[in-house]
Amino acid sequence: MCSAGGRLMTKLYDKISQALRDNEGVLRIGKLKDAVDYQKSVDSFRRELKAWTEADSCPIRFEVSGYIAYGDTDFSEWSKKHRGRGKLTDYTVLRVWSRAGGQCQFPGCTKDLTEDPLTKSVGNFAQIAHIVAASPDGPRGCEDLSQRLGDKFENLMLLCYPHHRLIDTDVDQYSVEVLNDMKRRHEDRLDAFLASTDAYETHMVLISGVIRGQPTRIVQAEAARALSPRFANNRVLEVDLTNALPEETDDLYWRSGAEILKKRLRQALEPRPNERLDHLSVFALAAIPLLVLAGRLIGDKRRAELYQNQRDLNSWSWFEEVESADTTIELVRPETIAKDRTAVLALSFSQDVDIDQVRATVGGDIDLYVMRAAEPSYNWLKHRVQLDAFRKKYLQIQDELERKYGKTRTLHVFAAVPAPVAIEIGRSLHPKVAPELVVYDYIDGLYVRGLVIPKDISSVP
DSSP states (O other): OOOHHHHHHHTTHHHHHHHHHHTTTEEEHHHHHHHHTOOSOHHHHHHHHHHHHHHTTOSOEEOTTSEEEOOHHHHHHHHHHHOOOOOOOHHHHHHHHHHHTTBOOSTTTOOBTTBOTTTOOBSOOOEEEESSOSSTTSTTOOTTTHHHHTTOGGGEEEEOHHHHHHHHHOTTTSOHHHHHHHHHHHHHHHHHHHHTHHHHEEEEEEEEOEETTEEOOOOHHHHHTTOTTSEEOSOOEEEEOSSSOOOTTSHHHHHHHHHHHHHHHHHHTSOOTTOOOOEEEEEEESOHHHHHHHHHHHOSSSEEEEEOOBGGGTBOOOOOOGGGOOOOEEEEOOSSOOTTSEEEEEEESSSOOOHHHHHHHHOSOEEEEEEEESSOOTTOOOSHHHHHHHHHHHHHHHHHHHHHHOTTOEEEEEEEOOHHHHHHHHHTOOTTTOOEEEEEEEETTEEEEEEEEOSSGGGOO
């Protein structure tokens, strides 16, 4: 039976036994009420206790006078049989946490139970749930198994509070067989993941800079949640440019930024003894010219995954619904081409580049190439396949420039793009036909010449 009286009495065995010894086998309800601070009237408590003991055949004589009389020996034997939930050993708790990976084992949930998802507070937000209830009266309880399995690892699951409550409320749907299968599948997935750790290890690269006068900050824990199925190596490669540079409008800003970025990023990417940097996961928020340079320094010889800050969702994770991805990229070429004209590439993805300002900024005759998303928006980049589509089209333009202008051409770049696209501009340069890049930034309504990124990256100042 599972009732209010039953749940209460599970907590009262020790106090009842002590009261029996102190009162020669007779217990007054009023004393019991005070002893356990039970906030109900004595009459209500007596009714619950009477109903519970009668249903469970407890050897207690309930008297109208308000006294309960029974033999201490009889009660001790009965309580051993019906005791139910006991304290789990530290070893059992540790094993449950370890085999669950600190995550809720309910399918599809996998909440990190060491951190509150809203406040990011660190703590223990888990509940250890019994598959077969610790008491015969509990959810999925069994007269024969409850006491025997009470502290057994195989009978315990790690759950968040909502799913613990769910499985104990709907016991028909969440039977012993169903819960055992949930537990097994979760632990099997964790085993398979850990068995392939070498293949899934990655080094996180965090690049923080200043955008429109505001320093950016990348929270490592938030970025790490986007890595699955990979996991981060213990050494995080951080490049912080937020406090090291003068104002963006100062020419010294770009020279200093390039020098600091080159020094710090190369230091970060230098493997330590017995360390392999086979895969990088790059999270970046900085001015576009510096991001292009970062991509050039990282290069395409190392495998790397670039991540987009989904600002509306406070997340770095890519969207999974590939069928909804907008991969349409328009390419507009100049009507005529002349080798003595300046080659310009305008990239409109976060918003439209102002072509009139581009012409005024560069001056003279230009050959203008325009790459544009079907609907430019700050929320355009949501899927990996969109970044792949950009890279393919960008490489196509490089081939055209090499064929039409030769290998010595300088390309002026005006980019209104998400951070991963900016990195890809520098990273996906053809090593043999890459043009020299002059990259501009948009500050206070004007395009400002930022960095010149030479074909030979070693000559970056």
